[in-house]
Amino acid sequence: MHSPTLTDVARAAGVSYATADRVVNRRGSVSEKAMRKVNAAVTDLGYIRNVAAANLSQKRTYRFVFLLPDGPNAFFQTIRQIIKAQGQTRENTTLDHIDVPAFDEDALRAHLAGLRGQKIDGVAVVGLDANGLAPELNGLQGQGVPVVSLISDLPHDQRAAYIGIDNIAAGKTAARLLGLAHGGQPGLVQLLAGDLTARDHRDRLEGFQQVIAADFPAITLLPLIEGRDDNVLIQKAMTDRLATHPDISAIYSLGAGNSGLIDALIAQPQRPLVAVHELVAHAKTALTDGLFHFVIDQRPEEEIDAALNLMRALIDNVPPPPTKPILPTIYLRDNLPPHPEQESI
Amino acid sequence: MHSPTLTDVARAAGVSYATADRVVNRRGSVSEKAMRKVNAAVTDLGYIRNVAAANLSQKRTYRFVFLLPDGPNAFFQTIRQIIKAQGQTRENTTLDHIDVPAFDEDALRAHLAGLRGQKIDGVAVVGLDANGLAPELNGLQGQGVPVVSLISDLPHDQRAAYIGIDNIAAGKTAARLLGLAHGGQPGLVQLLAGDLTARDHRDRLEGFQQVIAADFPAITLLPLIEGRDDNVLIQKAMTDRLATHPDISAIYSLGAGNSGLIDALIAQPQRPLVAVHELVAHAKTALTDGLFHFVIDQRPEEEIDAALNLMRALIDNVPPPPTKPILPTIYLRDNLPPHPEQESI
DNA sequence: CAAAAAATGATAGACGTCTATCATTTTAGC
DNA sequence: GCTAAAATGATAGACGTCTATCATTTTTTG
Numbered sequence: 001m002h003s004p005t006l007t008d009v010a011r012a013a014g015v016s017y018a019t020a021d022r023v024v025n026r027r028g029s030v031s032e033k034a035m036r037k038v039n040a041a042v043t044d045l046g047y048i049r050n051v052a053a054a055n056l057s058q059k060r061t062y063r064f065v066f067l068l069p070d071g072p073n074a075f076f077q078t079i080r081q082i083i084k085a086q087g088q089t090r091e092n093t094t095l096d097h098i099d100v101p102a103f104d105e106d107a108l109r110a111h112l113a114g115l116r117g118q119k120i121d122g123v124a125v126v127g128l129d130a131n132g133l134a135p136e137l138n139g140l141q142g143q144g145v146p147v148v149s150l151i152s153d154l155p156h157d158q159r160a161a162y163i164g165i166d167n168i169a170a171g172k173t174a175a176r177l178l179g180l181a182h183g184g185q186p187g188l189v190q191l192l193a194g195d196l197t198a199r200d201h202r203d204r205l206e207g208f209q210q211v212i213a214a215d216f217p218a219i220t221l222l223p224l225i226e227g228r229d230d231n232v233l234i235q236k237a238m239t240d241r242l243a244t245h246p247d248i249s250a251i252y253s254l255g256a257g258n259s260g261l262i263d264a265l266i267a268q269p270q271r272p273l274v275a276v277h278e279l280v281a282h283a284k285t286a287l288t289d290g291l292f293h294f295v296i297d298q299r300p301e302e303e304i305d306a307a308l309n310l311m312r313a314l315i316d317n318v319p320p321p322p323t324k325p326i327l328p329t330i331y332l333r334d335n336l337p338p339h340p341e342q343e344s345i
Numbered sequence: 346m347h348s349p350t351l352t353d354v355a356r357a358a359g360v361s362y363a364t365a366d367r368v369v370n371r372r373g374s375v376s377e378k379a380m381r382k383v384n385a386a387v388t389d390l391g392y393i394r395n396v397a398a399a400n401l402s403q404k405r406t407y408r409f410v411f412l413l414p415d416g417p418n419a420f421f422q423t424i425r426q427i428i429k430a431q432g433q434t435r436e437n438t439t440l441d442h443i444d445v446p447a448f449d450e451d452a453l454r455a456h457l458a459g460l461r462g463q464k465i466d467g468v469a470v471v472g473l474d475a476n477g478l479a480p481e482l483n484g485l486q487g488q489g490v491p492v493v494s495l496i497s498d499l500p501h502d503q504r505a506a507y508i509g510i511d512n513i514a515a516g517k518t519a520a521r522l523l524g525l526a527h528g529g530q531p532g533l534v535q536l537l538a539g540d541l542t543a544r545d546h547r548d549r550l551e552g553f554q555q556v557i558a559a560d561f562p563a564i565t566l567l568p569l570i571e572g573r574d575d576n577v578l579i580q581k582a583m584t585d586r587l588a589t590h591p592d593i594s595a596i597y598s599l600g601a602g603n604s605g606l607i608d609a610l611i612a613q614p615q616r617p618l619v620a621v622h623e624l625v626a627h628a629k630t631a632l633t634d635g636l637f638h639f640v641i642d643q644r645p646e647e648e649i650d651a652a653l654n655l656m657r658a659l660i661d662n663v664p665p666p667p668t669k670p671i672l673p674t675i676y677l678r679d680n681l682p683p684h685p686e687q688e689s690i
Numbered sequence: 691c692a693a694a695a696a697a698t699g700a701t702a703g704a705c706g707t708c709t710a711t712c713a714t715t716t717t718a719g720c
Numbered sequence: 721g722c723t724a725a726a727a728t729g730a731t732a733g734a735c736g737t738c739t740a741t742c743a744t745t746t747t748t749t750g
Contacts, residue, residue, distance in 0.1 A: 002404070005736055016699045021738075029697060031747090052397035052436075053736035056705045059347065089666070091397075172679035180618075180638065183528020211679065273525075293525065301669055321434070324646055325682050330675040334517035334556065337670050350706055361729045366708075374727060376717090398706035401735045696747065704738085716727065 004045040013041035024049070051316050061092045064311055066150070067111055067125040069102035073229065073256050074280035075300070079151075082304045090308065103195065105130045112136035116143070122311035123147045124163070127154035129199040134158050146314040148307055151298070152200045160314060163307045163326065165298045167200045170328040171207025171254065174275045177294050177330065178250045179216035181273050186218040187249035190241060190272075194229035194255025204254040204277075222248070227257055234260030239267065248272050262286050279331055287333045295331040302326060349390040358386035369394070396661050406437045409656055411495070412456055412470040414447035418574065418601050419625035420645070424496075427649045435653065448540065450475045457481035461488070467656035468492045469508070472499035474544040479503050491659040493652055496643070497545045505659060508652045508671065510643045512545045515673040516552025516599065519620045522639050522675065523595045524561035526618050531563040532594035535586060535617075539574035539600025549599040549622075567593070572602055579605030584612065593617050607631050624676050632678045640676040647671060 010020035015034055022030050023038040030038075041047070054060070066083055068076050080097060087095035101107040105128055113136050115123060123140060127149035137147055137158040146160045153162045178189065191208065193201050205224070212219050222245060227234035234257045242248060242264065250273035253261055258276050265274070275294040276283055286292040303326055313320040355365035360379055367375050368383040375383075386392070399405065411428055413421050425442060432440035446452040450473055458481050460468060468485060472494035482492055482503040491505045498507045523534065536553065538546050550569070557564050567590060572579035579602045587593060587609065595618040598606055603621050610619070620639040621628055631637040648671055658665040 007736080018700070019698055022698090025738080031697060034697080050401075050436075050736050053401050053705090054738070056395075056398050056401060056707095056735095057737045057739085059705060091395075169680050173677055176677050176679050180526040181528060183526060183530050185528050185530075207679070327674075327682055328680045329672075330677075330680075332518055332521045332675075334521050334552070335514050335673050335675075337672055352706080363730070364728055367728090370708080376727060379727080395706050398735090399708070401705095401737095402707045402709085404735060692750095694747105694749075696745100698743100698745070700741105700743080702740090705736105708734085710732090712730090714727100714729070716725105718725075719723090720721105 003050075004047045005050070006047065009038065009041045009045060009047045012045055013037040049316075049318070051318060055092060061094065062121045062312065062315070063094045063096070063119060064122045064124065064308065065115060065120055066095065066097040067100050067108065067123065068097050069126055070099035071102050073102075074259075074282065075256060075278045078278075078280055079300050079304070082301055086304055086308060093308075095308075103128065103198065105132055109133055109136055112140065115140060115145075120145055121315050124150045124307045124311065125154070125159075126150050127152045127159070127162075127199070129153075129155075129197070131155060144315070146311055148310060150303060150307055152198065161310055163303050163310065164200075165326050165328050167203035168207035168210075170277070170296055170298075171204035171209075172211045173207075173328050173330065174204070174252050174254070174294070174296055175208040175211035176215070178252060178273055178275055179212060179219060181293070182216065182219060182249065184218070186220070188220050188222060188245060188247055189250045189252065190222045190238075190245075190248050191224045192234065192238065192251060192253040192255070192261065193224055193226050194257065196226065198255075201255055208252060208254070219249075227255065227260070229256040231257050231260030231263070233257075235263045238264035242268050242270065246270060250274070253277065258283055258286070258292075262291060265291050279336075284336060287331065287336065290333070293332070297329045297331055298326060299329055348395075349392045350395070351392065354383065354386045354390060354392045357390055358382040394661075394663070396663065400437060406439065407466045407657065407660070408439045408441070408464060409467045409469065409653065410460060410465055411440065411442040412445050412453065412468065413442050414471055415444035416447050418447075419604075419627065420601060420623045423623075423625060424645050424649070427646055431649055431653060438653075440653075448473065448543065450477055454478055454481055457485065460485060460490075465490055466660050469495045469652045469656065470499070470504075471495050472497045472504070472507075472544070474498075474500075474542070476500060489660070491656055493655060495648060495652055497543065506655055508648050508655065509545075510671050510673045512548035513552035513555075515622070515641055515643075516549035516554075517556045518552075518673050518675065519549070519597050519599070519639070519641055520553040520556035521560070523597060523618055523620055524557060524564060526638070527561065527564060527594065529563070531565070533565050533567060533590060533592055534595045534597065535567045535583075535590075535593050536569045537579065537583065537596060537598040537600070537606065538569055538571050539602065541571065543600075546600055553597060553599070564594075572600065572605070574601040576602050576605035576608070578602075580608045583609035587613050587615065591615060595619070598622065603628055603631075603637075607636060610636050624681075629681060632676065632681065635678070638677070642674045642676055643671060644674055 006020050007017055010017045013020060015038060019030060019034055020038050023035050068079060083095050083097050098111055100111050108128060109132060112133060116139055123145060125147060140147055149159045149162045151164045193205060196202055225237045227237060238261055253276040259282050262282060274292045276292055277296050279295050279297040283292060283295050287295055309321050351365050352362055355362045358365060360383060364375060364379055365383050368380050413424060428440050428442050443456055445456050453473060454477060457478060461484055468490060470492060485492055494504045494507045496509045538550060541547055570582045572582055583606055598621040604627050607627060619637045621637055622641050624640050624642040628637060628640050632640055654666050
């Protein structure tokens, strides 16, 4: 009735504890035959390593490193806070984060190289859609350090897993929300991106355009504004655009820098429908105030949590937890999370 | 640098390990003075019990019991599956569930009474808005067995916590989604409830009405249909209503029994906007097929997970995990979770 | 077949906690 | 101050795993 221990496995395989241990922990000096017997016993009895006991014996601590884009981006500030909080909560776990110049492949490569040889158990990196990182990524993983991509993916074969939302689905979701909110009437929609070299932005754009084209033919899209996630740039561009097109019925901002968008909107008499990404402080306020109507969020807490659980499973060599997919979540002013202060009782 | 052990605490307090143990585990036979010294050392060093080690030494297993409404309700079938899956995943944990006649206070009381004296570490119960359960609930908690309410709340003072969504917020969310989707045009909206004696249904109704009244005055609400979550009843009532009011622009079904709603809709030429609750199989299909437009879900996986984490924290006498609030989540056809089969890589 | 190499066995100690037992010291009661 | 009761100390063994060491057996090699 109790789960089998390694001693049970050894007994069932007809070998000593030491040999069983050598097999499951790959310490070498075992014959093929012993290996087979032990492995058979393992699957037979359904042995699973008691990680708690193992960590206890080793005083095991985990160290995970996050590589995040630097800069004032509110979303990544949130990410940093979450990482800090998780680091204090999780047992035997230290979490570090390194700020890397945003969208800079060379800088990222240098930082990855700097991690080589360090005592690290896992790396989570906000990916870039570039191939020049392969040597460093594969080098780390060759040393047994799992690398997962977070929020924005790396090439598939260069990371153990991607933790983040499906950005095509996110774009489609935004399109359908705004489309439905036109109530079948025609409309003029302005799209606002950060940088189309970023994979997530491209994906969102693509999803949005697909759904509008397929299901909302009465809606016209104005030429895209690329705002580089820069508040000042965005405010200026949007103010101009709203002046030349006072009949804009909706805006979809698929990147960051939405403070600039708020500033542009607040100065205008029109109140188009607005959908943006990431429920950071100013987005929450704008939602409450009626400036924004939809916020699509990727639940960063869950992403960090999933990334950590996954990296632990990978180095513990344990079946990874059943992955609840990370889905874009829609916030209206009515289903906002309460302030963290007011704990639910 | 390493977290202090009970031995450290004992040394700091100037007492033996045995005494420190007697204090932290409340075994009695300790003087006031010793108690103070030990407790001071505990807070001083920031001692936190190593639960893993403790469980290891005791071969501790946890047994949690869920009391769920019986019947064919697809949502609770899902809940049952999740509980089963979690029971297989979690270490040292057995999860049982007991089916209790739905909305039956006496039956629930009897089952709660039956749990007294059993070797149980925690109870999660789908609450009823009734006061007659107080003796049993308090009895269990008096024995040190935490009771949490799940999905539908119990009176506040009779449970340790409520794990579930804010149903008023859920109703408001539905209202705003449907309201916005009218694009400022007038509309005729049909509400469909299960049983207004159920707290969650009442709350959703209230939230919905509030938002419509406040922000969408052009929308008229038809008289509520109470369908008792019964597919046949619902199909009939809705078919009738659609016949007499072919100009219904939207439907909000705030309870269960949506297969009946689907059957009614499918036979009609009109395609009103439809918002329902809980992303069960048939709702997912209807969303994909365009019969439903919005599904508001409470993420049952997270609820079960949160309930289990909380109950563990309560009996381990450990600070409970930071509660991410459980929020109503909106699904469109575009942000549906992938099938569980196709694991994310 | 002897010597070297490889494989295996046996076992002790550590990790932090819990349980239990027994000896010793301190306090309270009279 | 003596006895009984209460409080404290000391310590061993268990939980399951890891690490390490050393002895012994088996296999390989020439």
